[in-house]
Amino acid sequence: MNDRSVRLISPSNVVLRYHMAMKDPILTRNAVPSDLDAIIDIDDVGPKEEKPAYWRGIFEHYGTGEKKNRIFLVAEAGGDIVGFIAGEVRAWEFGSAPCGWVFAMAVSPKMRGSGIAKRMFEEICRRLKEAGVTTVRTMVDRNNKVTLSFFRSQGLRTGRYIELEREID
Ligand SMILES: CC(C)(COP(=O)(O)OP(=O)(O)OC[C@H]1O[C@@H](n2cnc3c(N)ncnc32)[C@H](O)[C@@H]1OP(=O)(O)O)[C@@H](O)C(=O)NCCC(=O)NCCS
Secondary structure, three states: OOOHHHHHHOHHHHHHHHHHHHHOOEEEEEOOHHHHHHHHHHOOOOOHHHHHHHHHHHHHHHOOOOOOOEEEEEEEEOOEEEEEEEEEEEOOHHHOOOEEEEEEEEEOHHHOOOOHHHHHHHHHHHHHHHOOOOOEEOOOOOOOHHHHHHHHHOOOOOOOOOOOOOOOO
16 A cells, blocks of 8 residues: 555545644654554564564663653654654764664554654754764665655665675574
C-alpha cells in the first residue's frame, strides 16, 4: 500500500488533512514512558517480541529530554501517538566531525502522507542544530523506497561514507 495515489485518498488522511487545515493538531514533543506501547505498535521493523526491551532501552538512553544531543520525539494527533523519530549527535566516529544521526523513524500507516514525518524531521534537525551540528545523516535499506523517497524529499543525498559489511563465520 505504498502507492501514493492510494495513500492520498485514504479516509483517515482526508480527515487529517482537514484537521491540519482547520487547526493544525499535530504536536511534536519529547517521548515519555507512557508513549512506549504506541511506539512499539507503530514500529513494524523486526520481531515484535524483542521490541519492548529495545524501546525501553532507547527510552532510558535518549528519552529523558535532559541531554540536548540525544533526541527521542513523538508526534501526537488528537491524543494519539501517530509517529516517532530518534537521533543523536555522534562525534569522531569513522573520522567524522560531530554530526547528527537519525536512527529510527516511523509514522502510523493510516496517517502516512500527511506531512507528519516531515514535521518530526524538521524538529529533530532544529534540535540537532541547537546541539551544535550542521550535518544530519541516516542509513536506509536500499529496498525501502518509501523511506528513501522521504529522506530525498528532505534534501538528503548520498554522502561521503560507504557502509561495508560481511557475514562473520
Ligand atoms: C517513511 C515514512 C516515515 C514517511 O512518513 P509520512 O508522514 O508519510 O511522510 P510525509 O507525509 O511527511 O512525506 C514527506 C515527503 O516524503 C515523500 N514521501 C512520503 N511518502 C512517500 C511515498 N509513499 N512515496 C513517495 N514519496 C513519499 C514525499 O516527497 C512527501 O512529500 P509530499 O507529500 O509533499 O509529496 C513512513 O512512510 C513510514 O513510517 N514508513 C515505514 C517506516 C520505516 O520503514 N522506517 C525505516 C526504519 S528507520
